[in-house]
Amino acid sequence: VLALWLQDRALAVRDDVPAPHAPSGEAVVRVLLAGICNTDLELVKGYYPFTGVPGHEFVGVVDAAPDAPQWVGRRVVGEINAACGACAECAAGRRTHCERRTVLGIVARHGTFAQALALPLANLHEVPDGLPDALAVFTEPVAAALEIQEQVAVGAEQRVVVVGAGKLGQLIAQTLAALGIATATPDGIPARRADVVVECTGHPEGLALAKAAVRPRGTVVLKSTYQGETAVNLSPFVVDEVTLVGSRCGPFAPALRALAEGTVRVDHMVHARYPLARAVEAFRHAARPGVLKVLVEP
Amino acid sequence: VLALWLQDRALAVRDDVPAPHAPSGEAVVRVLLAGICNTDLELVKGYYPFTGVPGHEFVGVVDAAPDAPQWVGRRVVGEINAACGACAECAAGRRTHCERRTVLGIVARHGTFAQALALPLANLHEVPDGLPDALAVFTEPVAAALEIQEQVAVGAEQRVVVVGAGKLGQLIAQTLAALGIATATPDGIPARRADVVVECTGHPEGLALAKAAVRPRGTVVLKSTYQGETAVNLSPFVVDEVTLVGSRCGPFAPALRALAEGTVRVDHMVHARYPLARAVEAFRHAARPGVLKVLVEP
Numbered sequence: 001v002l003a004l005w006l007q008d009r010a011l012a013v014r015d016d017v018p019a020p021h022a023p024s025g026e027a028v029v030r031v032l033l034a035g036i037c038n039t040d041l042e043l044v045k046g047y048y049p050f051t052g053v054p055g056h057e058f059v060g061v062v063d064a065a066p067d068a069p070q071w072v073g074r075r076v077v078g079e080i081n082a083a084c085g086a087c088a089e090c091a092a093g094r095r096t097h098c099e100r101r102t103v104l105g106i107v108a109r110h111g112t113f114a115q116a117l118a119l120p121l122a123n124l125h126e127v128p129d130g131l132p133d134a135l136a137v138f139t140e141p142v143a144a145a146l147e148i149q150e151q152v153a154v155g156a157e158q159r160v161v162v163v164g165a166g167k168l169g170q171l172i173a174q175t176l177a178a179l180g181i182a183t184a185t186p187d188g189i190p191a192r193r194a195d196v197v198v199e200c201t202g203h204p205e206g207l208a209l210a211k212a213a214v215r216p217r218g219t220v221v222l223k224s225t226y227q228g229e230t231a232v233n234l235s236p237f238v239v240d241e242v243t244l245v246g247s248r249c250g251p252f253a254p255a256l257r258a259l260a261e262g263t264v265r266v267d268h269m270v271h272a273r274y275p276l277a278r279a280v281e282a283f284r285h286a287a288r289p290g291v292l293k294v295l296v297e298p
Numbered sequence: 299v300l301a302l303w304l305q306d307r308a309l310a311v312r313d314d315v316p317a318p319h320a321p322s323g324e325a326v327v328r329v330l331l332a333g334i335c336n337t338d339l340e341l342v343k344g345y346y347p348f349t350g351v352p353g354h355e356f357v358g359v360v361d362a363a364p365d366a367p368q369w370v371g372r373r374v375v376g377e378i379n380a381a382c383g384a385c386a387e388c389a390a391g392r393r394t395h396c397e398r399r400t401v402l403g404i405v406a407r408h409g410t411f412a413q414a415l416a417l418p419l420a421n422l423h424e425v426p427d428g429l430p431d432a433l434a435v436f437t438e439p440v441a442a443a444l445e446i447q448e449q450v451a452v453g454a455e456q457r458v459v460v461v462g463a464g465k466l467g468q469l470i471a472q473t474l475a476a477l478g479i480a481t482a483t484p485d486g487i488p489a490r491r492a493d494v495v496v497e498c499t500g501h502p503e504g505l506a507l508a509k510a511a512v513r514p515r516g517t518v519v520l521k522s523t524y525q526g527e528t529a530v531n532l533s534p535f536v537v538d539e540v541t542l543v544g545s546r547c548g549p550f551a552p553a554l555r556a557l558a559e560g561t562v563r564v565d566h567m568v569h570a571r572y573p574l575a576r577a578v579e580a581f582r583h584a585a586r587p588g589v590l591k592v593l594v595e596p
Contacts (some may be wrong), residue, residue, distance in 0.1 A: 005468070006557070032384070037411060047533070066365055088491070089513075089514055094514055094515055095537070097514035097515065097538065099490075112515060122587075142574060151539070192397075193386070204531075204532075207532065215387075215388055215397065216392055216395035217392055222532055222535065222536045223531075223536065224533070224536065225533040225536050225537060226531075226533060228531065229529040229530055229531045230529065230531070231527040231528065231529050232525070232527055232530055233502075233526065233527045233528070234505065234520055234522075234530075234544075235345070235522070235524060235543075236501075237520065237524040237542070237544040238520045238522065238523050238544040238545065238546060239523060239544070239546055240395065241449070241544045241546055242544045243542065243543045243544070244532075244535070244536070244541065244543075244544075245539075245541045245542075246532070246535040246536040246538060246539045246540045246542075247536065247539060248536060248542070250536055279322040292456065
């Protein structure tokens with residue numbers, strides 16, 4: 001099949017990638033639309049050593065599901081962590097942290113910038129009829145934004161700052177606004193006065209901005225993953241007794257609901273759409289400063 | 299008065315340090331015994347730009363208290379953060395995070411390696427009669443160990459690892475043991491299986507050891523403060539959704555109780571005792587590998 005291929009930090013569109021097949025418990029999904037995420041750009045920089053088809057944001061139609069033919073033809077989005085179901089983390093109910101997980105387009109599983117992909121049936125969520133593909137493709141990043149609410153008690157009486165005005169930052173601000181929580185930028189409040197700061201710049205420099213904004217005993221939610229190390233001293237976080245909370249993938253069901261009900265609006269965030277054959281160009285476009293979501297259409 | 303003096307990263311005992319005086323609301327305390335903490339050693343390395351008398355662990359006798367003569371003659375220990383009572387942090391009840399605080403022997407207030415020191419009356423705690431000086435002088439570090447229980451819900455069913463076998467690490471293990479919680483070293487459990495890890499090595503390298511021990515969605519309590527930056531990538535903490543909790547000063551009343559009741563034993567931790575005139579030598583002794591508490595006696 002036609003697919004974007006990442007190897008040794010180089011991207012190329014190839015037409016000789018083997019078609020995915022669905023082992024027991026999995027489905028083959030024909031990709032309708034896929035989104036480029038900052039993590040994809042970091043993968044190309046070497047954030048994680050991955051060879052294969054990148055991409056983890058998609059909406060598609062089930063083409064084959066050996067164990068569950070009733071899924072065939074349904075329009076779906078999919079959670080990206082494929083769990084073993086048997087390890088200590090799975091047993092503890094932390095399936096997104098499965099010790100033997102594969103991750104769509106990130107760890108040992110080909111991703112979304114292809115004509116088709118394979119995922120476990122357990123990962124699939126049917127897309128409501130009224131929700132267009134161009135909105136449904138945002139389910140994964142909206143879920144990642146909602147994960148914050150799963151981890152940290154955020155209330156309307158708190159001062160919340162979002163550091164990072166990119167795609168994820170905008171989605172986080174919207175998901176919090178849906179709870180009646182107004183968010184500010186670091187410039188929008190006095191230094192050291194934020195109860196909660198969400199760091200989603202995608203750059204190591206974001207940590208210092210978050211530190212400057214958070215109050216003593218406040219909370220910094222860490223959303224950025226990036227390639228490379230940076231020199232930091234955590235002592236100021238110790239002295240101020242700040243809590244740092246790493247935050248990754250989130251719940252799909254409420255994300256689909258938020259998109260379907262329009263409490264999160266994403267249409268204005270689509271800055272470009274490319275056919276799969278021009279996916280390398282799409283990646284270059286997505287890496288430009290100020291560009292939000294770039295979609296790829298097989 | 300005779301005192302140890304820190305200036306430009308150099309220590310010297312001087313006999314011309316002005317005697318402390320107590321403004322309204324404060325007391326002058328004659329120091330009976332003072333302890334050398336890792337933070338003192340880091341101060342000498344330049345962790346924080348401080349000029350004056352270092353030291354923040356002490357037991358002493360109140361010599362003068364203009365507003366409260368009933369305190370004179372009482373044996374006391376003292377909390378190290380002197381709060382303004384008026385700033386936003388004080389108003390929010392976070393007095394140890396007062397924006398205008400002075401800190402005994404660390405920030406804009408002369409410390410314990412002197413014949414006398416001054417502290418607000420509000421900071422003083424009377425020492426129970428039966429508690430010897432050599433035990434009471436541990437109140438501040440025991441309180442710092444107890445702060446962990448104020449911040450993190452630690453239960454006997456959890457696997458707790460302490461990284462760092464120094465003074466603070468031993469006190470932390472003992473304060474947790476008093477709750478029925480056995481602690482392990484990083485070697486004592488399989489990697490990535492600890493629910494809670496306390497990092498108190500005093501070195502930036504401790505963070506990597508803590509990361510290797512903590513399970514996904516586990517908690518790392520950060521106790522180390524040190525001079526200098528270190529290269530880290532926080533992305534693994536994000537991917538594993540680890541929570542990092544900065545932890546500093548703790549509650550004195552339960553610390554005094556633990557020492558008086560013997561639930562925390564510290565006698566074996568005293569490795570040396572020096573007169574104040576030989577305090578520079580005492581610091582060199584305290585900096586040697588494997589040395590636990592060194593006490594200084596004015």
